[in-house]
Amino acid sequence: MLNDVAVAYVRFATDNPALVDLMSGSRYLAEASDTLAAARDASFAPVRTLVELGQSTGELAQGEVRRIGTLIFATLHGLATMANNRMIDPLDDRLISDAVHSMLTGLAPAPVLPDGAFK
Numbered sequence: 015m016l017n018d019v020a021v022a023y024v025r026f027a028t029d030n031p032a033l034v035d036l037m038s039g040s041r042y043l044a045e046a047s048d049t050l051a052a053a054r055d056a057s058f059a060p061v062r063t064l065v066e067l068g069q070s071t072g073e074l075a076q077g078e079v080r081r082i083g084t085l086i087f088a089t090l091h092g093l094a095t096m097a098n099n100r101m102i103d104p105l106d107d108r109l110i111s112d113a114v115h116s117m118l119t120g121l122a123p124a125p126v127l128p129d130g131a132f133k
Contacts, residue, residue, distance in 0.1 A: 016073060017114045019064055020090050021107050027094030028104040034094065061087055073118065089113055 027034045037057075061083040068074030074082060093113060097104035 015071075016064065016068060016086070016118070017111055020086075020110050020114045023090050024094045024097065024104070024110050027091070028097045031098040034091075034098070038091065058083065086117060089117060 058080075062079055065074060065079045065083045065086070069076055069079070069082075090110075090113070093102070093110060096102045102109060
């Protein structure tokens with residue numbers, strides 16, 4: 015489930031880089047009106063739901079939902095930003111899957127398949 019959401023977010027962000035810049039630009043968020051701040055905070059609701067669902071199914075570790083969600087979002091947003099800046103291939107779903115795998119299992123050594131993908 016998390017992998018599908020991750021791919022969808024990175025694809026959205028790379029298809030709409032100007033919109034993502036507007037939505038996440040600190041120059042806009044730092045001076046946000048109460049209405050904009052409320053909308054910004056409400057936009058985190060789907061992430062909260064995703065984390066809560068992942069925790070209830072055992073896909074994600076238990077812990078502070080906002081903190082876990084922030085780490086997931088930061089990782090995916092970072093990949094999208096790198097893709098938008100042409101630092102990585104924006105269509106590399108395997109890289110996104112590797113990032114999700116790393117979030118779920120940590121960065122400890124894991125078995126690797128001959129093609130370099132995680133087992």
